Structure formats: structure tokens, C-alpha cells
Amino acid sequence: MLTGKKIILGITGSIAAYKTAFLVRSLVKSGAEVRVIATRSALDFVTPLTLSTLSNHPVYSEYLKNEQGEWVNHVEMGVWADLMVIAPATANSLAKMANGMCDNLLMAVYLSARCEVMFAPAMDLDMYQHPTTQQNIKKLMDFGHHLIKPGTGPLASGLNGEGRMAEPEDIQAQIEAFFMSKWPLRGKKVLLTAGPTYEAIDPVRFIGNRSTGKMGYALAAELAQLGASVTLISGPTALACPEGVNRQLVESAEEMYNATMAVFAKAELAIFSAAVADFKPAETVNQKIKKDGQALALALVPTLDILAEAGRRKQPGQFVVGFALETNNEVANAQNKLARKNADLIILNSLQEAGAGFGYDTNSVTIISKNEQIKLPLASKHEIAHQIVQYLINRL
Ligand SMILES: Cc1cc2nc3c(=O)[nH]c(=O)nc-3n(C[C@H](O)[C@H](O)[C@H](O)COP(=O)(O)O)c2cc1C
Structure with missing residues (x-):
């Protein structure tokens, strides 16, 4: 105790x-x-x-x-x-x-x-x-x-x-x-993914995205401060590991999938905030691709869907939170994602609002569950993390 x-x-x-x-x-x-x-x-x-x-x-x-x-x-x-x-x-x-x-x-x-x-x-x-x-x-x-x-x-x-x-x-x-x-979350085992993934094209190039990991890291810090035992599976980022958090660094969607599934069964709360690539090159070339004046067509294949797999494996007593970034029909698409992926909650990021989303220190999100939608107005990512975690404490 x-x-x-x-x-x-x-x-x-x-x-x-x-x-x-x-x-x-x-x-x-x-x-x-x-x-x-x-x-x-x-x-x-x-x-x-x-x-x-x-x-x-x-x-x-x-x-x-x-x-x-x-x-x-x-x-x-x-x-x-x-x-x-x-x-x-x-x-x-x-x-x-x-x-x-x-x-x-x-x-x-x-x-x-x-x-x-x-x-x-x-x-x-x-x-x-x-x-x-x-x-x-x-x-x-x-x-x-x-x-x-x-x-x-x-x-x-x-x-x-x-x-x-x-x-x-x-x-x-x-x-x-x-x-x-x-420490209301004392002893709670939390799994959190954050940051982007990089999908290699050749040894020097990759397909990435603009995620910096700031929102996920703010959540990890907040959860750890409230006593949770946090495993953070993070894509490439310049951010330092928050105090008291156990971080595993990965690069590709596949690595993130494997690292996540290795610990998912033990997590009581799993939050998937990483911006995981939906597609990766069909094959990775071992040598740097040379330019030869010709167009280059890259064949892409879908990556493994980490949130959907977590939703499929979810057991009673596990609570799964996904993040969504939508550019149109935001709420309807997020609600659809909640049901499709068997998640308990979706945190909807908005690209519509100035100051919210990738790279900013501020964010505005909507918490979407089966029965309610709660809009958290623009605030620092730390404040948004605090509000999300307070909501989770009440739900758990
Ligand atoms: C037998 C005996 C019992 C005492 N019990 C108390 C007590 O319960 N509460 C209290 O405020 N002072 C009590 N005192 C008085 C304190 O011991 C005294 O004020 C002392 O200077 C406190 O020092 P301190 O606050 O640095 O420990 C008692 C004194 C004696 C001799």
C-alpha cells in the first residue's frame, strides 16, 4: 500500500x-x-x-x-x-x-x-x-x-x-x-503508444508523418505522476522520456505492433496515441535508390492495424483508448472508428482549429464514447492530458 x-x-x-x-x-x-x-x-x-x-x-x-x-x-x-x-x-x-x-x-x-x-x-x-x-x-x-x-x-x-x-x-x-x-492510478498498468512511425523506402529514406509525440508524452507524464506504471512505446521523436516512465523506442509500424502486442495482455488501460503509418512500401530496397531522371512508382501495402488488433484481443477489465485524426465528418467518422475497432473511447484530434494538432504545444480534442462527446477547448497539451486523464480516472 x-x-x-x-x-x-x-x-x-x-x-x-x-x-x-x-x-x-x-x-x-x-x-x-x-x-x-x-x-x-x-x-x-x-x-x-x-x-x-x-x-x-x-x-x-x-x-x-x-x-x-x-x-x-x-x-x-x-x-x-x-x-x-x-x-x-x-x-x-x-x-x-x-x-x-x-x-x-x-x-x-x-x-x-x-x-x-x-x-x-x-x-x-x-x-x-x-x-x-x-x-x-x-x-x-x-x-x-x-x-x-x-x-x-x-x-x-x-x-x-x-x-x-x-x-x-x-x-x-x-x-x-x-x-x-x-496517486489515484497507483499500480495501474498502462500501455501508451506515441509519436510517428517511419516506414523505410531504402536505407536513407522513409515515409513518415508530422507527429512529434508531444500529446502522447504529455499523457505518459501525467499518468506516471498519478502513480500509474506506464510503458510508453514510442516512434522516433526528439522528446526526452518522462520521469518514471518505461520507454521502448521503435521505428516502424511493424515494430510498434510487435512491442505493443508483447505487453498488451497485461495492460489495464491501453492508449493508442501514436500516428502509425497506414501504408508502408511493399518492399524495402537495401541500396539507396539512385535518381535516373525517370519517375519512380512506389507500391504501398497496408500496415497492421494496432488499435483494431487490441480491440479484438480486449478482455474484460481492459480499457482501450484510440486517437483519431479526421479531416471531414470528424465526429461521425470517430464514432464509426470507436465501434469498428471495439475501443472504449476515441480522442478526436481536430485539424480544423488553429493551434491544435501536430507540432503545436497546444491542442483541442473531443472525447468520444458510446454515450457522450466532450469537447476540450484549446489548451496546452499538458492541460489537455490532465483533463483526459481525469476523465479516465472517473471512467475507470
Ligand atoms: C507527563 C507529561 C505529559 C505531557 N503531555 C503533553 C501532551 O500530551 N501534549 C502537550 O502539548 N504537551 C504535553 N506535555 C508538555 C510538553 O512535554 C512540553 O510542552 C514540552 O516542552 C514539549 O516539547 P516539544 O514540543 O519540543 O516536544 C507533557 C509533559 C509531561 C511532563
């Missing part, structure tokens, strides 16, 4: 600190990499030995690691983390966070953290309700931090009311929900 997620757990000096041993254990069990930073006062309530044993990493509390002056790089830790969780969060530490105070290692890491922050207050009823605590909590939420609400019940002081730190399993559930909302 949390495999590979990097979490900093900040522990402050509340009696609830002992519960964090359970939290560390369950986070690690879920696959997270946990680094614990404890305030001095937290270590009065829970031992570093317990926490380091459960997290498999040293627990840091001070700026210096040893007497030789080796220091804990708080900036590096802040940049490293995917999420910082402060649990329990004392009234004192909440006040420091809300006011930018930096008098211990935990606060230095907090101020350096680029990731999102969750905090689980734990304190006595009256401390929790005090206007200054409430104001600090509000301020932290205004910063965009996530409050893990305390529970109501018997408190260590003997009083009864709101202020008990949320139970470790509730904190864990909120951490998992946080990652799910950030």
Missing part, C-alpha cells in the same frame, strides 16, 4: 508518544521508508532504541550525530520525504510550526520540507481548546497542512474530552488515503 513512500515521522513530547511505536511498525509493514525525528522531550516518553529498531534507521534528535561534529543534514531530509507526519504534535511544537521557530532539529526539517505535512495534535482538553492552540491549528491548516483530528475520551490528566491523539491505525488510514488521493 505504501511501498517506497518516504515518510518523516516527527515525534514531540506528549504522553501519546509511546503510541508512535505502533505507527512506525505498521507504516514499515505497509512498505514505507520511515525516518524518525524526535524532540528531546519526546525521548522522555519513548526510547530511540525502540524507534530505531522498528524503523531500521537511526532516530535523530540533535543537529550533531556524534562528537566528531558530523551533522544531520536537515535540508536533505526535508527534500527527501514524500510526506512529513508530526504525531503526536504538542501545543508547544504546533506553536513553533505556526510561527516559524527553529530551535531544534525537528523544526529545521519541518521548515525545510518540500512535501506535504500532516499533524496529529495530542494534549489535554483545555490546552487543545485554548484559543492560542486553536489559532495555531487554523494557521497550519491555512498553510495547507492536514489536521489529523484528535479523538474524544479519557485523557492522561484524568479529564475526559477532546485532545487524545488519533489512534495509530487511524493515522495510518489517513496517510494511506493521502497517498491514494495523490
Whole structure:
């Protein structure tokens, strides 16, 4: 569930600190990499030995690691983390966070953290309700931090009311929900084709098209950012492989067909955005064709239809998206393609609109399914990719 997620757990000096041993254990069990930073006062309530044993990493509390002056790089830790969780969060530490105070290692890491922050207050009823605590909590939420609400019940002081730190399993559930909302496609296997194909005429010439791959690459980047495991099968392009994407470079329609079919069966979502050649030379000549003043007639034969084959092989649980580029009767032709190729969705590119299509950084498309048509007006290809992927998330 949390495999590979990097979490900093900040522990402050509340009696609830002992519960964090359970939290560390369950986070690690879920696959997270946990680094614990404890305030001095937290270590009065829970031992570093317990926490380091459960997290498999040293627990840091001070700026210096040893007497030789080796220091804990708080900036590096802040940049490293995917999420910082402060649990329990004392009234004192909440006040420091809300006011930018930096008098211990935990606060230095907090101020350096680029990731999102969750905090689980734990304190006595009256401390929790005090206007200054409430104001600090509000301020932290205004910063965009996530409050893990305390529970109501018997408190260590003997009083009864709101202020008990949320139970470790509730904190864990909120951490998992946080990652799910950030990575709604986590673990989804996606196959994506992009770019043009080149069909060789002779060793130096080919039949190609004007596709740059920008739209497909923007989709690959968006899908990977939302947690999908993306295999991108790309025709020739100058574009760099988006981060976190597994790219296979191919050249011809036949190579793209073979690479695609090798992974299609495992894909839950397959998006065919490549501009695959419909025809290729009937034969490829091994030597460069010399000009001799005569006309040259090239015999062309159809290439294999990748989308149609994917539609034919489609199994329950697989979702197939094709791209179409039409120059006339756009919507009717796209709807026809949807049915003919057994696709679940067609993304219709328009050549009619200025700024949309090959080579541009902007695009305008229409999402066509059996029951609806949604026009996405001209926007950057990244924005269009974002909107297409949001639509897919709702459909999936
Ligand atoms: C037994 C005991 C229990 C405490 N429990 C809490 C608590 O639940 N919440 C809180 O805000 N402070 C609590 N405190 C007070 C904090 O430990 C104190 O404010 C300390 O300075 C917090 O430091 P820190 O925020 O740097 O960890 C407790 C103190 C003691 C002695």
C-alpha cells in the first residue's frame, strides 16, 4: 500500500508518544521508508532504541550525530520525504510550526520540507481548546497542512474530552488515503503508444508523418505522476522520456505492433496515441535508390492495424483508448472508428482549429464514447492530458 513512500515521522513530547511505536511498525509493514525525528522531550516518553529498531534507521534528535561534529543534514531530509507526519504534535511544537521557530532539529526539517505535512495534535482538553492552540491549528491548516483530528475520551490528566491523539491505525488510514488521493492510478498498468512511425523506402529514406509525440508524452507524464506504471512505446521523436516512465523506442509500424502486442495482455488501460503509418512500401530496397531522371512508382501495402488488433484481443477489465485524426465528418467518422475497432473511447484530434494538432504545444480534442462527446477547448497539451486523464480516472 505504501511501498517506497518516504515518510518523516516527527515525534514531540506528549504522553501519546509511546503510541508512535505502533505507527512506525505498521507504516514499515505497509512498505514505507520511515525516518524518525524526535524532540528531546519526546525521548522522555519513548526510547530511540525502540524507534530505531522498528524503523531500521537511526532516530535523530540533535543537529550533531556524534562528537566528531558530523551533522544531520536537515535540508536533505526535508527534500527527501514524500510526506512529513508530526504525531503526536504538542501545543508547544504546533506553536513553533505556526510561527516559524527553529530551535531544534525537528523544526529545521519541518521548515525545510518540500512535501506535504500532516499533524496529529495530542494534549489535554483545555490546552487543545485554548484559543492560542486553536489559532495555531487554523494557521497550519491555512498553510495547507492536514489536521489529523484528535479523538474524544479519557485523557492522561484524568479529564475526559477532546485532545487524545488519533489512534495509530487511524493515522495510518489517513496517510494511506493521502497517498491514494495523490496517486489515484497507483499500480495501474498502462500501455501508451506515441509519436510517428517511419516506414523505410531504402536505407536513407522513409515515409513518415508530422507527429512529434508531444500529446502522447504529455499523457505518459501525467499518468506516471498519478502513480500509474506506464510503458510508453514510442516512434522516433526528439522528446526526452518522462520521469518514471518505461520507454521502448521503435521505428516502424511493424515494430510498434510487435512491442505493443508483447505487453498488451497485461495492460489495464491501453492508449493508442501514436500516428502509425497506414501504408508502408511493399518492399524495402537495401541500396539507396539512385535518381535516373525517370519517375519512380512506389507500391504501398497496408500496415497492421494496432488499435483494431487490441480491440479484438480486449478482455474484460481492459480499457482501450484510440486517437483519431479526421479531416471531414470528424465526429461521425470517430464514432464509426470507436465501434469498428471495439475501443472504449476515441480522442478526436481536430485539424480544423488553429493551434491544435501536430507540432503545436497546444491542442483541442473531443472525447468520444458510446454515450457522450466532450469537447476540450484549446489548451496546452499538458492541460489537455490532465483533463483526459481525469476523465479516465472517473471512467475507470
Ligand atoms: C507527563 C507529561 C505529559 C505531557 N503531555 C503533553 C501532551 O500530551 N501534549 C502537550 O502539548 N504537551 C504535553 N506535555 C508538555 C510538553 O512535554 C512540553 O510542552 C514540552 O516542552 C514539549 O516539547 P516539544 O514540543 O519540543 O516536544 C507533557 C509533559 C509531561 C511532563
